Amino acid sequence: MSVRIGRLRSTWTVVDGLPIHARVAAEPAPAGAPAVVLVHGMSVSSRYLVPTAEHLAPEYPVYAPDLPGFGLRNRPGITSRSCFGYDIWPLVPKGASERQT
Numbered sequence: 001m002s003v004r005i006g007r008l009r010s011t012w013t014v015v016d017g018l019p020i021h022a023r024v025a026a027e028p029a030p031a032g033a034p035a036v037v038l039v040h041g042m043s044v045s046s047r048y049l050v051p052t053a054e055h056l057a058p059e060y061p062v063y064a065p066d067l068p069g070f071g072l073r074n075r076p077g078i079t080s081r082s083c084f085g086y087d088i089w090p091l092v093p094k095g096a097s098e099r100q101t
Contacts, residue, residue, distance in 0.1 A: 004058040005054045005055065005057075005058070006025055006026070006027060006053075006054050006055070006056070006057020006058045006062070007025075007026040007027060007054070007057065008023045008024065008025060008026055008050065008053055008054060008057060008062070008064075009023070009024060009025075009026040010022075010023055011023075011024050011091075013090060013091050015090045015091075019073075020065060020066070020073065020090075020091060021046070021065065021066045021073050022046065022063055022064060022065035022066065022091050023046045023047075023049075023050065023053060023062075023063075023064045024061075024062060024063050024064070024091075025053070025056075025057035025060070025061055025062040025063075026057070027057065027058070028061075029057075029058075029059060029060050029061045029062075030059065033059060033060045033061060034060065035060065035061045035062075035063065035092050036056050036060045036061070036062050036063070037063045037064075037065075037088060037091075037092065038052060038053055038056075038062065038063070038064040039064075039065070039067070039088070040064070040066075040067065045066050045067075045073075046064040046065060046066045049064045050064070061092075061093075063088075063091050063092055065088050065091055
């Protein structure tokens, strides 16, 4: 059995005036595939999730953002864990997150 490995690209999106870095699937996923958002833990960055994202990328639109203060992302003042998810959803194109699993 052959395993397809997808490619990722690095993107920047501005949300509420702050730049957000994410690694996303470089190739389009099959039509109707649900978006997969990979969120890293507190002592790593999206780079930690690259192997998982590459395996999922051929079949799903994959988004692996850097949380504030991690990876390529600056820490914007005071940040609490409760607000980490606030700026993740704007990274996912409209319609890609309509089907949740």
